[in-house]
Amino acid sequence: MCETSWQVLSKGKDLTASSKLNMALDEADAVLIGAGAGMAAADGFTYAGPRFTESFPDFIEKYRWLDMFQASVFEFESLNEEWAFFSRFVDLNYMSQPLGESYVRLKELLEGRNYHIITSNADNAFEIAGFDQDKVFDVQGKYNLLQCSRGCSLERFNNEELMKNMIEQQQNMKVPDELIPYCPECGASMELNRRNHTDWMVEDDKFFKDQKLFHNFLDHNINKKLLILELGCGYMAPQVIKHPFQQMTENRNNALYMTVNLKDYRIPPAIRERSVWLQEDIKELLLNVQKEQQFTKKKTYETEY
Ligand SMILES: [Zn+2]
Numbered sequence: 001m002c003e004t005s006w007q008v009l010s011k012g013k014d015l016t017a018s019s020k021l022n023m024a025l026d027e028a029d030a031v032l033i034g035a036g037a038g039m040a041a042a043d044g045f046t047y048a049g050p051r052f053t054e055s056f057p058d059f060i061e062k063y064r065w066l067d068m069f070q071a072s073v074f075e076f077e078s079l080n081e082e083w084a085f086f087s088r089f090v091d092l093n094y095m096s097q098p099l100g101e102s103y104v105r106l107k108e109l110l111e112g113r114n115y116h117i118i119t120s121n122a123d124n125a126f127e128i129a130g131f132d133q134d135k136v137f138d139v140q141g142k143y144n145l146l147q148c149s150r151g152c153s154l155e156r157f158n159n160e161e162l163m164k165n166m167i168e169q170q171q172n173m174k175v176p177d178e179l180i181p182y183c184p185e186c187g188a189s190m191e192l193n194r195r196n197h198t199d200w201m202v203e204d205d206k207f208f209k210d211q212k213l214f215h216n217f218l219d220h221n222i223n224k225k226l227l228i229l230e231l232g233c234g235y236m237a238p239q240v241i242k243h244p245f246q247q248m249t250e251n252r253n254n255a256l257y258m259t260v261n262l263k264d265y266r267i268p269p270a271i272r273e274r275s276v277w278l279q280e281d282i283k284e285l286l287l288n289v290q291k292e293q294q295f296t297k298k299k300t301y302e303t304e305y
Contacts, residue, residue, distance in 0.1 A: 006225070006256045008276065017278040018288035021229075024258055024276070025289075028227035031115040032217070032248075033106075034241035038232015038261060040121050042282035043100030045093070055092050058173050059085060073197075079189060080174040086192060087166035087175065094124045094143040095160055103129035105286040106231075109293070114224075116217035120233070120240050122194055137214040139240060140201075145193035147202035148183035156193050156204045157181075199239075218248075226252060230259040232282055246271055260285060 008015075008023040015023065025031065037047075044051070047068035053060060056071065065071045072089065076082035103125050118137045119126065124144070126136045141147075144163075145156040159181075166175045181190040195201040203211075228249055233241045242265070249257040249271045257275040259265070260282055267275045278285065 006274070008256070009274065012276075016288070017280045017285055018292055020276060020278065021258065021260075021285065021289050022292050024227050024229075024256060025109065025113070027225060028256070029114065029224035030217070030221035031110065031113055031227045031229060032245075033110075033115060033117045034228075034230045034233050034245055035117060035119040035121060035126075036231065036233030036241060037121065037236065038234060039102070039119075039282055040100075040123060040125060040232070042102045042232065043125070045097060045100065045123060045125065051092070055088055056085070062173070078174070079180045080177065083166050083175045083180060084170040084173045087163040087170065090143050090159065090163045090192070091167055093122075095163065097124050097128070099128050100125050102283045102286050103131075105290050107131055109286065109289060114221070116214060118214060118241060120237060122192075134210075134213055135217075137210045138207075139211075140195050140237075141193040143192055143194070146181060146190045147193045148186060148188055149191045150183065150186055150188040151200065151202050152183060152186040152188065154202060154204050156202055156206070157190070159192075195237075222252070224254065226255040228255055228257045230257070230261070232261060233259070234261070234263065235265060249274060 006024065006027060008020055008027060012020045012023055040046070046052075048066070052068045056065070056068075059065065059071065063071075063074065065074070068089065071085065074085075076085065107129055116135050116137070117126065117131070118139055120140045122138065122141050122143045127133065142156075144158060144160050146159045147156055162179065162181060166179050169176055169179060182188065183190055193201060228245050230241065230245055233245075235242070245257060246268055249255045250268070255274065257267070257271055258278065259267070259275070260278045260280055262279060262281065264277070264279070267277065
């Protein structure tokens with residue numbers, strides 16, 4: 001049996017999804033959040049649809065790509081063409097990506113709470129929404145950074161100025177030779193800082209500092225009532241957030257695993273009693289949670305005065 005009782009498990013069964021999340025947030029001493037592609041998609045930051053087709057009509061005509069995921073792992077004819085694509089990709093998914101409402105709402109809901117975030121998204125969403133960057137661990141890299149494709153040094157380089165120049169100077173889906181970046185150490189071609197199919201990427205001091213802050217949070221809250229909240233993590237790379245979160249729930253008797261996802265992903269039997277699956281649209285859910293909190297605050301105010 002679980003040692004710590006969560007009221008949301010015993011009394012929350014008939015509540016709406018937003019009330020369940022509200023209740024869990026209020027009961028928790030600490031909140032660990034994992035954000036995946038579904039969180040980004042909630043605010044329209046998807047890899048398919050008009051966002052993709054309007055940014056890459058020339059590439060789509062040539063290669064018949066279905067979405068940006070397929071495009072981002074494509075074998076290009078040349079580095080000139082590859083960077084013509086990736087400069088626009090970085091602009092779309094990082095430099096010009098607008099502020100996401102759900103991220104702003106999440107930040108407001110977490111205000112004054114003891115929390116930490118790990119995200120598999122390499123976009124700018126948490127940064128632009130004004131989250132304390134010491135509370136966000138970008139475990140899968142960042143689109144505004146470059147790495148040596150051979151990984152000869154543990155350094156990551158900001159690419160924003162270069163990407164702007166590439167966007168301005170590209171013609172017929174090719175950037176000029178002189179803009180193609182090569183590693184200053186070994187001369188190998190550079191690439192975006194993201195994990196490849198073998199799970200490798202360059203991890204620098206900043207990465208290790210963020211990783212340490214993440215582990216510190218977990219250590220400091222080892223005996224606390226921990227809400228483990230998964231927002232839109234699918235099965236693209238379950239080893240990054242989903243599986244560690246489920247393992248953590250199993251190892252900590254006082255943890256509650258809450259997963260928000262439209263799809264029904266398998267929850268291991270060992271943690272089912274301490275799991276809540278909210279089959280909800282993240283944007284709508286966060287909006288409803290916020291509305292409920294405002295209503296509660298208003299009621300408290302009316303009772304007190
Ligand atoms: Zn190198």
